[in-house]
Amino acid sequence: xxxxxxxxxDQQIMGDVYTSTKAMDNLTVLCDEFGSRFGGTPGEKxxxxxxxxxxEAYGLKNVHLEPIEYIGWRRGEVKLEIVSPIQxxxxxxxxxxxxxxxxxxxxxxxxxxxxxxxxxxxxxxxxKIVLTNSEVNPGGVKRWIHRNExxxxxxxxxxxxxxxxxxxxxxxxxxGGIAPEDGGEALIPGISVSYEDxxxxxxxxxxxxxxxxxxxxxxxxxPMTSWNVIADLxxxxxxxxxxxxxxxxxxxxxxxxxxxxxxxxxxxLEAARVLAKYAGTLPHTIRFALWGVEEIxxxxxxxYVTNHLAEMNQIRxxxxxxxxxxxxxxGIVLNQWPKLADLFKNWSQEMALEFGLEQSVNAHSxxxxxxxxxxxxxxxxxVGKKFSGRGYGHTKYDTLxxxxxxxxxxxxxxxxxxxxxxxxxxxxxxxxxxxxxxxxVLDNPDNKEETELFNRVHAFYQAxxxxx
Numbered sequence: 001x002x003x004x005x006x007x008x009x010d011q012q013i014m015g016d017v018y019t020s021t022k023a024m025d026n027l028t029v030l031c032d033e034f035g036s037r038f039g040g041t042p043g044e045k046x047x048x049x050x051x052x053x054x055x056e057a058y059g060l061k062n063v064h065l066e067p068i069e070y071i072g073w074r075r076g077e078v079k080l081e082i083v084s085p086i087q088x089x090x091x092x093x094x095x096x097x098x099x100x101x102x103x104x105x106x107x108x109x110x111x112x113x114x115x116x117x118x119x120x121x122x123x124x125x126x127x128k129i130v131l132t133n134s135e136v137n138p139g140g141v142k143r144w145i146h147r148n149e150x151x152x153x154x155x156x157x158x159x160x161x162x163x164x165x166x167x168x169x170x171x172x173x174x175x176g177g178i179a180p181e182d183g184g185e186a187l188i189p190g191i192s193v194s195y196e197d198x199x200x201x202x203x204x205x206x207x208x209x210x211x212x213x214x215x216x217x218x219x220x221x222x223p224m225t226s227w228n229v230i231a232d233l234x235x236x237x238x239x240x241x242x243x244x245x246x247x248x249x250x251x252x253x254x255x256x257x258x259x260x261x262x263x264x265x266x267x268x269l270e271a272a273r274v275l276a277k278y279a280g281t282l283p284h285t286i287r288f289a290l291w292g293v294e295e296i297x298x299x300x301x302x303x304y305v306t307n308h309l310a311e312m313n314q315i316r317x318x319x320x321x322x323x324x325x326x327x328x329x330x331g332i333v334l335n336q337w338p339k340l341a342d343l344f345k346n347w348s349q350e351m352a353l354e355f356g357l358e359q360s361v362n363a364h365s366x367x368x369x370x371x372x373x374x375x376x377x378x379x380x381x382x383v384g385k386k387f388s389g390r391g392y393g394h395t396k397y398d399t400l401x402x403x404x405x406x407x408x409x410x411x412x413x414x415x416x417x418x419x420x421x422x423x424x425x426x427x428x429x430x431x432x433x434x435x436x437x438x439x440x441v442l443d444n445p446d447n448k449e450e451t452e453l454f455n456r457v458h459a460f461y462q463a464x465x466x467x468x
Contacts, residue, residue, distance in 0.1 A: 002349045006420055010351065012278040013416050023270040023325070023408035026054065030249070030265065031256040031400045038253035039293040040072045040224045047249055048227040051290050054269055059276040060231035060288065066307070068226040068292050070299045071183045073097045075253060076218030080163075080191060083212040085204070092191045093254060094219045095151075095164060096296050097179035101189035101217040105129040105160050109205050110150075112167075114139030115449070118153035126158035129213065131201060133165040134174050136389050143446040146364060147176045152457035155188055161215055162190040165198030171395045175252045177296035180461045181454065185221045187464055226250070226292030228300045233276055235423065237283035242314050243422045244287045245271060245415055246301070247321040248294030248366055251398070258400045260393040263325025263408060264380075265290055270412035275419060284316065284423040291366050294322070301366035305373050312373045313432045317422050320367035320379030323393070324411035326403055331356030331383030332418070335371050336441045339429045340378075347421055355414065356383030361447055374433035380411055 004010065017023070029050060034043030048065055055063045073096045080092040083104065106128050110117055113132030116139065118125070132154070136144045147164060154162050166174040173192035180186065193201070204211045229249075235241070247264035251257015272288045279286075292300035305312065324330070334340055336359050348355050358381070362368075367377040392398045422428075433441070442451060 004350050004352070006417070009278050009420060010417055013274045014413055016274050016277070017270060017409050017413050021405065022273065023266045023412060024405045026266040026269055027258065027262055027403060027408065028400060030262050031258045036251040036253045036255060036257050037249055039226050039250055039296060040074060041253065044226060044250060044292070048229050048292070051229045051249065051265070051269065055229070055231040055272060055288065058273040060272055061234050063231040065227040065229055066304065068228060068300050068303050070224060070226065070293060071221050072224030072293070073219065073221050073296065076100065076220060078191060078217035078219070079215070080193065081214045082204070083214050085208045085211065090193060090197050090201070091173070092193045093173045093175060094217050095175060095190035095192055096177040096252070097184070097186045097221060098190045098217065098219050099185045099187070100219055101161070101215050103129070103161050103189055103215045105213065107131050107163070107201060107205060107211045107213060108159070109202055112138030113145065113150040114141060115145065115149070115153065118157055122157040125154065127160055129161035129163060129215070130154040130159040131163040131165060131198065133167040133198060134389055135167045143450070144362060144364070148178060149450065149453055151178045151190055152453060156456060156460050159188060161188050164190060164192040166192065166195050166395065167389060168391065169195040171195070171392060171397055174390065174394045175254050176394050179297050181458045183297060183299070187461065189215055189217060191215060226300060228292055228304055229290040231272060231288045233272070233279065233282065233286040235283050235285035236281050241284045241316045241428070242287050243284060243316050243419050244289055245319040245321055245419060246289035246291055246366055247324065248291040248300065250293055250295050252295055252394055255396045255398045256400060257398055258403050259326030259398050260323040260390065261294065263403050264321040264323050264411065267325045267408055267411035267415060268321055270408065271416040271419065274412070275416050279420055282423045286419050286423050294366055298366055298368060302369040305369040309373065312370070312375050315370070315375045316428050318367060318370040318375050318377045319415060319418065320365055320377065321411060321415060322365045322379065324380040324415070325408040327380060327382045327411070329356065329382045329385045330380055330410055330414060331358065332378055333358045333360055333381035333383065334378040335359070335361050335367060337376055337378065337430055340376065343429065347418065351417055353414070353417070358383050361441060363450065372438060374435065374438055376430045380414060
């Protein structure tokens, strides 16, 4: 049997979390009192102040809000109307950062939106309104094909508009940002429709060969302020390093965002509460971060890394907890840090807690700015399960009733117990990567294809702005 030097603290942490409803209590307030917490809504600032007050009450130090200045988006009215071969209004929503629209055009059905299809059918796409769905592995592609990639490929092929179809029946339209890399207004309008309405449009195209539609909207972008919520459990070593754990707290404005992201948000709060209560004096600092405006471009975490760039070499590890309380098969996904694998496996045995371990890299949550700065990163993820999409996430049905107290407890306990060990380790086997090393980690076919695509999209935006 593996010796556990943290047995007493582990038992205190687990006993407290598993006999407390505080995680669900906090989730209820965030969702039922403050709504989506989407950037620019009243609930966003209320949520930030609420979490700040909780962290102070839990005994954390240096609790503060760091403002984030950015270009935000306000939803207006939107209408999708079939002009021919019939006349019919289809329910839809705008995608965040979509520009105001008054657009008439022909739908181009791209099905699942496989990357190769956008390349081979570029001439057909030009001038059309692309329709594609939210399938994340179109055409059998093994990597995750993100909504922004499909939008970017449509844009560069000359599409005049973009219709995003939820590939899950019964969930309604799925939202998600389409902002350019540096923020601001997207170039062509993007809207979303339900699986059922998308299938209806596809049947019309199949029967009649051509479907003309009109899209009108009054969405707008404008300067806004959000906030990162930061708190410390200070380390006592003379050369204390920092272990960070974080989750964004902003959901999308059409929903409570209970699973994505708030289940991770309250798991961070719960880990902070029990570590402050039981961990005692640690040699290294544990820093808790609740990020603003992740959903429209990782803005809060990106600005934090930019503003604290000189401190990145002090960070031992960043643990991302986006949606952690709602994830099944909870394990740890390391962002290509093989030297940490044996350490985490040993901790799994020591903790008498079997959790899976994987190595991968993706660009779609708040770990990414840290990864790009060279920081050792990972997160709580679903290990050993094929990712097929967001499910209720990014729809109006991502509500409090979908999240279980057990899921919140599992995420909080796993994070707290790991942070305790990382902050107590005398030696740490990895350090900040150089930019050449970061580039080498991303130098594989999947990451290269996605990176090159988004570089092309960025250049496309720059050229379009210069032309205007």
